[in-house]
Amino acid sequence: MTAKDYLNYVVKEIHTTIVATVDDAGLPVTAAIDMMDSDDNSLYFLTARGKSFYDRLKNREFLALTAMKGENTMSSVAVSIRGKVRELGNEKIPMLFEKNPYMRNIYPTEDSMQALTVFQIYEGTGEWFDLSKKPIERDSFVFGGAERNEGCYFITDKCIGCGSCASVCPQNCIITNNIPYTIEREHCLHCGNCLTVCPVSAVERR
Ligand code: SF4
Numbered sequence: 001m002t003a004k005d006y007l008n009y010v011v012k013e014i015h016t017t018i019v020a021t022v023d024d025a026g027l028p029v030t031a032a033i034d035m036m037d038s039d040d041n042s043l044y045f046l047t048a049r050g051k052s053f054y055d056r057l058k059n060r061e062f063l064a065l066t067a068m069k070g071e072n073t074m075s076s077v078a079v080s081i082r083g084k085v086r087e088l089g090n091e092k093i094p095m096l097f098e099k100n101p102y103m104r105n106i107y108p109t110e111d112s113m114q115a116l117t118v119f120q121i122y123e124g125t126g127e128w129f130d131l132s133k134k135p136i137e138r139d140s141f142v143f144g145g146a147e148r149n150e151g152c153y154f155i156t157d158k159c160i161g162c163g164s165c166a167s168v169c170p171q172n173c174i175i176t177n178n179i180p181y182t183i184e185r186e187h188c189l190h191c192g193n194c195l196t197v198c199p200v201s202a203v204e205r206r
Protein backbone atom coordinates (compact mmCIF):
# COMPACT_ATOMS: atom_id res chain seq x y z
CA MET A 1 0.00 0.00 0.00
CA THR A 2 1.15 3.57 -0.67
CA ALA A 3 1.06 6.51 1.76
CA LYS A 4 -2.12 7.66 0.02
CA ASP A 5 -3.71 4.24 0.69
CA TYR A 6 -2.77 4.34 4.38
CA LEU A 7 -4.12 7.88 4.83
CA ASN A 8 -7.33 6.92 3.04
CA TYR A 9 -7.60 3.80 5.25
CA VAL A 10 -7.47 5.98 8.38
CA VAL A 11 -10.36 8.13 7.10
CA LYS A 12 -12.57 5.46 5.56
CA GLU A 13 -11.94 2.35 7.66
CA ILE A 14 -11.21 3.80 11.12
CA HIS A 15 -12.15 7.49 11.16
CA THR A 16 -12.01 8.20 14.91
CA THR A 17 -8.39 8.43 16.07
CA ILE A 18 -6.60 9.22 19.32
CA VAL A 19 -4.50 12.33 18.84
CA ALA A 20 -1.69 13.41 21.16
CA THR A 21 -0.55 17.00 21.53
CA VAL A 22 1.65 18.71 24.11
CA ASP A 23 0.48 21.32 26.62
CA ASP A 24 2.26 24.44 27.86
CA ALA A 25 4.04 22.41 30.53
CA GLY A 26 5.42 20.04 27.91
CA LEU A 27 3.13 17.21 29.01
CA PRO A 28 1.14 14.99 26.62
CA VAL A 29 -2.64 15.33 26.22
CA THR A 30 -4.82 13.00 24.14
CA ALA A 31 -8.16 13.61 22.43
CA ALA A 32 -10.47 11.57 20.19
CA ILE A 33 -10.51 13.29 16.80
CA ASP A 34 -12.24 12.21 13.57
CA MET A 35 -10.12 12.28 10.43
CA MET A 36 -12.56 13.60 7.83
CA ASP A 37 -10.72 13.56 4.54
CA SER A 38 -7.42 12.65 2.94
CA ASP A 39 -5.50 13.10 -0.29
CA ASP A 40 -2.11 11.97 -1.60
CA ASN A 41 -0.17 13.70 1.15
CA SER A 42 -2.55 14.92 3.85
CA LEU A 43 -5.18 14.24 6.46
CA TYR A 44 -7.87 16.81 7.32
CA PHE A 45 -9.79 17.30 10.55
CA LEU A 46 -11.91 19.92 12.28
CA THR A 47 -11.88 21.50 15.67
CA ALA A 48 -13.43 24.51 17.37
CA ARG A 49 -11.31 27.57 18.10
CA GLY A 50 -12.57 27.66 21.69
CA LYS A 51 -11.04 24.31 22.60
CA SER A 52 -7.72 23.93 24.40
CA PHE A 53 -6.90 21.35 21.70
CA TYR A 54 -6.92 24.23 19.21
CA ASP A 55 -4.42 26.17 21.34
CA ARG A 56 -2.10 23.18 21.60
CA LEU A 57 -2.19 22.68 17.83
CA LYS A 58 -1.41 26.33 17.20
CA ASN A 59 1.39 26.41 19.77
CA ARG A 60 3.31 23.39 18.48
CA GLU A 61 1.92 22.78 14.97
CA PHE A 62 2.72 19.11 15.46
CA LEU A 63 0.79 16.01 16.59
CA ALA A 64 0.92 12.25 16.86
CA LEU A 65 -2.08 9.97 16.39
CA THR A 66 -3.02 6.33 16.50
CA ALA A 67 -5.99 4.87 14.67
CA MET A 68 -7.06 1.35 15.60
CA LYS A 69 -9.55 -1.10 14.15
CA GLY A 70 -10.43 -4.57 15.40
CA GLU A 71 -12.58 -6.41 17.90
CA ASN A 72 -9.65 -7.46 20.07
CA THR A 73 -5.88 -7.36 20.13
CA MET A 74 -5.35 -10.28 17.77
CA SER A 75 -7.72 -8.90 15.13
CA SER A 76 -6.44 -5.34 15.29
CA VAL A 77 -4.89 -3.10 12.70
CA ALA A 78 -3.21 0.07 13.93
CA VAL A 79 -1.93 3.06 11.98
CA SER A 80 0.27 5.53 13.87
CA ILE A 81 1.22 8.87 12.37
CA ARG A 82 3.22 11.85 13.58
CA GLY A 83 3.59 15.02 11.61
CA LYS A 84 3.25 18.73 11.07
CA VAL A 85 -0.14 20.46 11.13
CA ARG A 86 -1.36 23.81 9.87
CA GLU A 87 -4.65 25.64 10.14
CA LEU A 88 -6.50 26.13 6.87
CA GLY A 89 -9.49 28.13 8.13
CA ASN A 90 -13.10 27.48 7.21
CA GLU A 91 -13.05 27.26 3.41
CA LYS A 92 -13.16 23.44 3.39
CA ILE A 93 -15.88 23.13 6.04
CA PRO A 94 -18.84 22.75 3.62
CA MET A 95 -17.00 19.99 1.77
CA LEU A 96 -16.08 18.20 5.01
CA PHE A 97 -19.67 18.41 6.26
CA GLU A 98 -20.86 16.96 2.95
CA LYS A 99 -18.47 14.03 3.33
CA ASN A 100 -19.26 13.64 7.06
CA PRO A 101 -22.99 14.45 7.35
CA TYR A 102 -23.17 13.29 10.99
CA MET A 103 -21.44 16.58 11.85
CA ARG A 104 -24.81 18.28 11.31
CA ASN A 105 -25.97 16.62 14.53
CA ILE A 106 -23.21 18.38 16.46
CA TYR A 107 -23.16 21.74 14.65
CA PRO A 108 -26.69 21.98 13.19
CA THR A 109 -26.75 25.59 11.97
CA GLU A 110 -24.52 27.81 9.86
CA ASP A 111 -24.08 30.09 12.88
CA SER A 112 -22.94 27.26 15.12
CA MET A 113 -20.41 26.18 12.49
CA GLN A 114 -18.63 29.52 12.80
CA ALA A 115 -16.63 28.12 15.71
CA LEU A 116 -14.98 25.52 13.49
CA THR A 117 -11.72 25.57 11.62
CA VAL A 118 -9.92 22.98 9.52
CA PHE A 119 -6.45 21.61 10.15
CA GLN A 120 -4.26 19.71 7.70
CA ILE A 121 -1.58 17.17 8.62
CA TYR A 122 0.63 17.95 5.65
CA GLU A 123 3.98 16.26 6.31
CA GLY A 124 4.78 13.25 8.40
CA THR A 125 5.75 9.65 8.93
CA GLY A 126 3.53 6.66 9.59
CA GLU A 127 3.57 3.07 10.65
CA TRP A 128 1.15 0.27 9.77
CA PHE A 129 0.88 -2.64 12.21
CA ASP A 130 -1.42 -5.58 11.47
CA LEU A 131 -1.69 -8.09 14.30
CA SER A 132 -4.41 -10.07 12.52
CA LYS A 133 -1.79 -11.56 10.16
CA LYS A 134 0.53 -14.42 11.06
CA PRO A 135 3.35 -13.47 11.17
CA ILE A 136 2.42 -9.91 11.99
CA GLU A 137 2.66 -7.36 9.19
CA ARG A 138 4.52 -4.09 9.61
CA ASP A 139 5.10 -1.28 7.15
CA SER A 140 6.18 2.33 7.30
CA PHE A 141 5.43 5.29 5.08
CA VAL A 142 6.15 8.98 4.69
CA PHE A 143 4.12 11.76 3.13
CA GLY A 144 4.48 15.42 2.22
CA GLY A 145 8.24 15.19 1.79
CA ALA A 146 9.07 14.00 5.33
CA GLU A 147 12.29 12.06 5.86
CA ARG A 148 12.02 8.35 6.54
CA ASN A 149 13.37 7.74 10.06
CA GLU A 150 12.12 4.31 11.10
CA GLY A 151 14.51 2.10 13.03
CA CYS A 152 14.88 -1.57 12.13
CA TYR A 153 16.85 -4.61 13.23
CA PHE A 154 19.61 -5.76 10.92
CA ILE A 155 22.09 -8.67 10.97
CA THR A 156 25.61 -7.76 9.91
CA ASP A 157 28.46 -9.79 8.41
CA LYS A 158 29.68 -10.62 11.94
CA CYS A 159 27.00 -13.35 12.09
CA ILE A 160 28.44 -16.85 12.63
CA GLY A 161 25.16 -18.70 12.10
CA CYS A 162 24.82 -20.00 15.66
CA GLY A 163 21.00 -19.94 15.53
CA SER A 164 20.44 -18.25 18.91
CA CYS A 165 18.50 -15.34 17.41
CA ALA A 166 16.14 -17.55 15.40
CA SER A 167 15.35 -19.64 18.49
CA VAL A 168 14.07 -16.60 20.42
CA CYS A 169 12.34 -14.74 17.59
CA PRO A 170 8.59 -14.68 18.41
CA GLN A 171 7.60 -14.18 14.77
CA ASN A 172 9.97 -16.67 13.09
CA CYS A 173 11.01 -13.85 10.83
CA ILE A 174 14.74 -14.59 10.74
CA ILE A 175 15.81 -16.35 7.54
CA THR A 176 18.48 -18.94 8.25
CA ASN A 177 19.27 -20.26 4.76
CA ASN A 178 22.51 -18.31 4.47
CA ILE A 179 25.09 -16.72 6.75
CA PRO A 180 24.69 -13.94 7.66
CA TYR A 181 21.09 -14.60 8.60
CA THR A 182 18.57 -11.99 7.48
CA ILE A 183 15.50 -10.44 9.10
CA GLU A 184 12.18 -10.11 7.28
CA ARG A 185 11.54 -6.52 8.32
CA GLU A 186 7.90 -6.54 7.27
CA HIS A 187 7.20 -9.16 9.96
CA CYS A 188 9.58 -8.00 12.71
CA LEU A 189 8.00 -7.01 16.05
CA HIS A 190 11.05 -4.92 17.08
CA CYS A 191 11.15 -6.89 20.32
CA GLY A 192 14.96 -6.87 20.44
CA ASN A 193 15.41 -10.53 21.47
CA CYS A 194 17.81 -11.20 18.60
CA LEU A 195 20.04 -8.31 19.57
CA THR A 196 20.09 -9.39 23.22
CA VAL A 197 21.09 -13.01 22.64
CA CYS A 198 23.59 -12.64 19.81
CA PRO A 199 27.00 -13.79 21.17
CA VAL A 200 29.03 -11.78 18.66
CA SER A 201 27.00 -8.53 18.53
CA ALA A 202 26.06 -9.17 14.93
CA VAL A 203 22.57 -7.67 15.32
CA GLU A 204 22.19 -3.93 15.12
CA ARG A 205 19.26 -1.61 15.53
CA ARG A 206 19.55 0.97 12.79
S1 SF4 B 1 13.53 -7.92 16.85
FE1 SF4 B 1 12.30 -9.63 17.65
S2 SF4 B 1 10.80 -10.04 16.04
FE2 SF4 B 1 12.41 -8.79 15.11
S3 SF4 B 1 13.82 -10.27 14.23
FE3 SF4 B 1 14.59 -9.79 16.28
S4 SF4 B 1 13.70 -11.38 17.59
FE4 SF4 B 1 12.53 -11.39 15.66
Ligand code: SF4
Nearest residue numbers: 159160162163165198
Ligand atom coordinates in the same frame (compact mmCIF):
# COMPACT_ATOMS: atom_id res chain seq x y z
S1 SF4 C 1 22.60 -14.93 17.22
FE1 SF4 C 1 24.00 -13.58 16.11
S2 SF4 C 1 25.64 -14.91 15.36
FE2 SF4 C 1 23.96 -16.24 16.02
S3 SF4 C 1 22.83 -16.57 14.08
FE3 SF4 C 1 21.86 -14.83 15.09
S4 SF4 C 1 22.89 -13.03 14.26
FE4 SF4 C 1 24.12 -14.78 13.72
